[in-house]
Amino acid sequence: MERTFIMIKPDGVQRQLIGEIVGRFEKKGFKLVAMKVMTVSQELAEKHYEALNDKPFFSGLVKFICSSPVVAMVWEGDSVVSTSRQMIGATDPHAAAPGTIRGDYGVSVGRNIIHGSDAIETAKREIALWFKEEEVN
Numbered sequence: 001m002e003r004t005f006i007m008i009k010p011d012g013v014q015r016q017l018i019g020e021i022v023g024r025f026e027k028k029g030f031k032l033v034a035m036k037v038m039t040v041s042q043e044l045a046e047k048h049y050e051a052l053n054d055k056p057f058f059s060g061l062v063k064f065i066c067s068s069p070v071v072a073m074v075w076e077g078d079s080v081v082s083t084s085r086q087m088i089g090a091t092d093p094h095a096a097a098p099g100t101i102r103g104d105y106g107v108s109v110g111r112n113i114i115h116g117s118d119a120i121e122t123a124k125r126e127i128a129l130w131f132k133e134e135e136v137n
């Protein structure tokens with residue numbers, strides 16, 4: 001069964017949106033496989049976003065992800081990767097449609113509440129990066 005990696009970013013945790021976000025995924029019918037609250041190391045944040053390491057916002061992004069706890073999760077279900085991305089909405093909350101998580105709660109591109117894997121292969125890489133094997137089987 002398909003799986004994806006979802007992370008509620010520091011702004012989503014601080015704004016007390018954990019229950020709201022988890023509720024949306026549960027109500028959609030996806031299965032929660034693993035979930036943990038954690039403070040992210042610089043090393044993990046840099047690896048997670050390594051595809052963006054040449055962008056001007058990279059160091060600010062890494063600093064923000066490490067700034068206070070996040071909620072890391074694995075969700076499972078049919079087409080969960082693409083459906084999650086639709087539920088999350090566009091990267092820039094100003095462009096994200098109402099009804100999406102970023103459209104409803106996001107403030108700016110640097111404070112957009114949540115991360116979701118962008119493809120099945122990316123999801124596999126991210127799940128292996130964030131979780132030990134025994135946490136996700």
Ligand code: ATP
Nearest residue numbers: 052057061090091109110111112114115116117118
């Ligand atoms: P994520 O990977 O966090 O789910 P995404 O896939 O929608 O977001 P990416 O292009 O992968 O978008 O960018 C990763 C993150 O980098 C974005 O969520 C955002 O927080 C930050 N980011 C992207 N573009 C910019 C930008 N122009 N300025 C500042 N931050 C940005």
Ligand code: MG
Nearest residue numbers: 115116117118
């Ligand atoms: Mg991305």
